[in-house]
Amino acid sequence: MHVTALIVAAGSGSRMGDGLPKQYRPLGGKSVLAHAVDALAAHPRIGSVCVVIGKGQEQLAETALSGRDVGSLIVGGAERADSVRAGLAAIQGDAVLVHDAARPFCPPSVVDRLLIALGDEVAAVPTLPVADTLAIAGADLGEPVDRSSLIRVQTPQAFRLPSLIDAYSRWSGPSPTDESTVVRGAGFKVALVDGDPALEKLTTAADFARAEQMLTARLT
Ligand code: CTP
Numbered sequence: 001m002h003v004t005a006l007i008v009a010a011g012s013g014s015r016m017g018d019g020l021p022k023q024y025r026p027l028g029g030k031s032v033l034a035h036a037v038d039a040l041a042a043h044p045r046i047g048s049v050c051v052v053i054g055k056g057q058e059q060l061a062e063t064a065l066s067g068r069d070v071g072s073l074i075v076g077g078a079e080r081a082d083s084v085r086a087g088l089a090a091i092q093g094d095a096v097l098v099h100d101a102a103r104p105f106c107p108p109s110v111v112d113r114l115l116i117a118l119g120d121e122v123a124a125v126p127t128l129p130v131a132d133t134l135a136i137a138g139a140d141l142g143e144p145v146d147r148s149s150l151i152r153v154q155t156p157q158a159f160r161l162p163s164l165i166d167a168y169s170r171w172s173g174p175s176p177t178d179e180s181t182v183v184r185g186a187g188f189k190v191a192l193v194d195g196d197p198a199l200e201k202l203t204t205a206a207d208f209a210r211a212e213q214m215l216t217a218r219l220t
């Protein structure tokens with residue numbers, strides 16, 4: 001089974017602020033995007049890596065990815081799902097792992113679990129339980145929400161490539177924030193595997209600071 005990693009890096013990082021899109025920010029000597037690419041490229045079951053970048057970000061991406069075998073860079077679109085669609089149109093193979101460039105640390109054990117699950121299934125995603133108390137937001141605290149019925153869904157997410165392409169071709173809802181939503185919408189079963197706290201997405205400046213601390217702790 002040829003597995004391609006499709007890494008979407010075409011966002012503007014508006015919630016992180018600071019001008020430079022977060023995937024190009026340096027983290028421990030290399031960019032966030034380079035971390036995400038290296039983590040997946042190092043896995044023995046991943047045969048190729050495709051990176052989707054923003055229009056006009058060619059120079060930034062080439063610098064960030066210098067020396068890495070990622071083939072040609074694909075230009076993404078306005079929403080994350082547009083970027084994923086652009087990537088899907090450019091790749092081949094039996095299976096795809098769709099991953100956010102904003103998640104720099106992907107433990108190989110997560111990829112192992114996803115690909116084992118994909119042996120029998122069309123789709124598999126990493127999930128974590130919700131630890132905090134949850135409630136409906138409003139002017140004051142609204143109704144509590146039963147967290148035992150909720151899970152957090154991370155990337156990378158693993159799919160049989162033809163099934164994901166088929167699911168996207170039939171999707172007519174609002175722009176989805178991940179592919180499990182699309183595949184489930186098409187009626188496919190999505191298998192769950194254990195996620196990992198290291199896969200946390202870098203969304204805000206505080207997330208970035210935590211990732212820097214985590215790297216420093218790893219190196220000392
Ligand atoms: N992404 C993308 N194309 C877009 C929007 C997002 O490829 N049009 C990618 C981002 O680069 C990121 C991942 O999708 O790796 C998850 O998106 P998110 O965390 O929302 O990143 P941004 O959209 O860049 O950030 P923000 O929403 O704060 O602007």
Ligand code: MG
Binds near residue numbers: 011080
């Ligand atoms: Mg976004």
